[in-house]
Amino acid sequence: MRFHSPAIQYFHAVRRTGSIRAAARVLNVASSAVSRQILKLEQEVGSPLFERNARGLTLTTVGEMLARHVMNVLQDLDRFRSDVASLSGAWHGTVSIACIESLTESVLPDLIASHRGRARRVSFTTEVKGSSDVLEALSRGEADIGIAIALRHPPDLRQVALKRFRLGALVAREHPLARRKTVTLEQCLAFPVIQALPELSIYHLLQPLIAQLSETPEPAIQANSIDLMRELAARGVGVAFQTQLGIGRLSRDSQLVFLPLDNAGSPVWSDLGIYVRAERTLPAYTESFLQELVRELGERERRENVAYPQTS
Amino acid sequence: MRFHSPAIQYFHAVRRTGSIRAAARVLNVASSAVSRQILKLEQEVGSPLFERNARGLTLTTVGEMLARHVMNVLQDLDRFRSDVASLSGAWHGTVSIACIESLTESVLPDLIASHRGRARRVSFTTEVKGSSDVLEALSRGEADIGIAIALRHPPDLRQVALKRFRLGALVAREHPLARRKTVTLEQCLAFPVIQALPELSIYHLLQPLIAQLSETPEPAIQANSIDLMRELAARGVGVAFQTQLGIGRLSRDSQLVFLPLDNAGSPVWSDLGIYVRAERTLPAYTESFLQELVRELGERERRENVAYPQTS
DNA sequence: ACATGTTGATGCCGTTTCGGCAACAGCTAT
DNA sequence: ATAGCTGTTGCCGAAACGGCATCAACATGT
Known part of the structure; x- marks a missing residue:
């Protein structure tokens, strides 16, 4: 089902790969064919679509506009295909x-x-x-x-x-905090904490709260893996922070306890x-x-x- | 700027005109070219797009799906063009x-x-x-x-x-109703009325109200032109019904008076x-x-x- | 500084696709 | 039956496309 002119498809491939030759490899055609289609497109638009760097191609402003259009076209083509397929019952x-x-x-x-x-x-x-x-x-x-x-x-x-889900602390069953119904950030910081690195979104949720506190305690451990943090908490290494979503039913039969976090008397949401x-x-x-x-x-x-x- | 394969454009023209030969005339190409592109499209989709009647073509179900896709593509192409044009300042x-x-x-x-x-x-x-x-x-x-x-x-x-705008009656300045602030339907029906034909939307707004009345009086005049109805009302022929929007500032310096319509104590909206x-x-x-x-x-x-x- | 590997662009040429002309069969209305 | 419309199909020239080999420009590694 190849409705659309090759120029559209080639342009899309070049945008994704960032290179004409790489796009040609993906498309199983000669790089010259791709190069020509791009040149033809630029001539028809009347403006360059890519900036030719020695190491590949980067979209210009009009290039980005065209990219948006091409994306709309190809994604809508997918939808059309699925509509036709679902007509004959096969999803x-x-x-x-x-x-x-x-x-x-x-x-x-x-x-x-x-x-x-x-x-x-x-x-x-x-x-x-x-x-x-x-x-x-x-x-x-x-x-x-x-x-x-x-x-x-x-x-x-x-x-x-x-x-919205509640943010909470994750501690081992034997942890001193484990018997509480909810905890505050201050209470948690009395113990070693397993802190998320900035690449995790939890970091950005907790950071403003920590900044409000008088003292910013040294985290015991920093990690960028939710899984790792959970396992560390289960081994009693310290207090981890996660949304309830990340725990699921695991908290029941495992060593872990989830404690909803409160701040200034109100829940902390994620x-x-x-x-x-x-x-x-x-x-x-x-x-x-x-x-x-x-x-x-x-x-x-x-x-x-x-x-x-x-x-x- | 002809990015897209001719098949797309031809299909679009055929859908609008309802005929291959008519589409060919619009597109300034031979009808055979259009016919072939349509056949090729149908082969690629794997299903007929049109039903061939002796008098022209009608879309099939998949044809309508493709029509939707093609419309999306062409309208988004227009948007892209305008985006590029507005970049160089020229709208x-x-x-x-x-x-x-x-x-x-x-x-x-x-x-x-x-x-x-x-x-x-x-x-x-x-x-x-x-x-x-x-x-x-x-x-x-x-x-x-x-x-x-x-x-x-x-x-x-x-x-x-x-x-939402108020529906109202339109009467000449000398009309007995002209001194009122608002009118009800019953009050209007005591006089000759200029009724809208079903093709005008006012008909469908007033019909349910008229149906509620005990008697359905004979309209003096029926018309399908807002303009004509207004002019008739200005000449004192009868009471016309329109939204305030259709009158504008004309009601001030003309012979016309606009009287908001009330029904069962509350305004009638359009x-x-x-x-x-x-x-x-x-x-x-x-x-x-x-x-x-x-x-x-x-x-x-x-x-x-x-x-x-x-x-x- | 030099060699090497990469990039995109071009000229040449065979293949594919496209479009125009004319003729055809099917249908409708007069 | 005739005339007028429809879409379709061979045939053929023109245009577009894709592949190969080659080129210049630039980056990288030695």
């Missing part, structure tokens, strides 16, 4: 997800497994990144659905849903946003999964608020 | 408007004139239709902006704004919706005009509510 396609690490423990594997159980022809691609990288991948068209901490998102993205490219209609199978994702996250949000009712 | 393009007749007296000419005064390179195409035809033209991609009575709109359209295709990003110049349109209608809505404050 197949790939849902591409970019998300932060909190989802990998329980939410995403559960959802994907259950969805694959019902629609086996739909495959998945997931990539774990930092919050800002998630939004960036989405903007560049490298993912269909993005889940990230709800910061200010760029205007070319649309926030489909916003769910806002999770679900994002999609704004200028786009999703394929049916992607839309379907998106609905389930929103529903599931809403369900978890509700369940947690029952388990840890707001104190205020 | 030019065409804003295509479909609207109901109420706007033609004052709102639209005022706005277009003022906009052309500032951006002379932007041209306009306006088409006056019935409310449902406005929405249909928008769906088919034949207009960029639509203004219609706010009925239930199809899901592929987006309601940008919703403004909801005006501004619509845009949902799966679409507007070109900069269109977006700019749209903003002004929304602002202007909001302004008029506010002004009228001052002139005729709500009685309830």
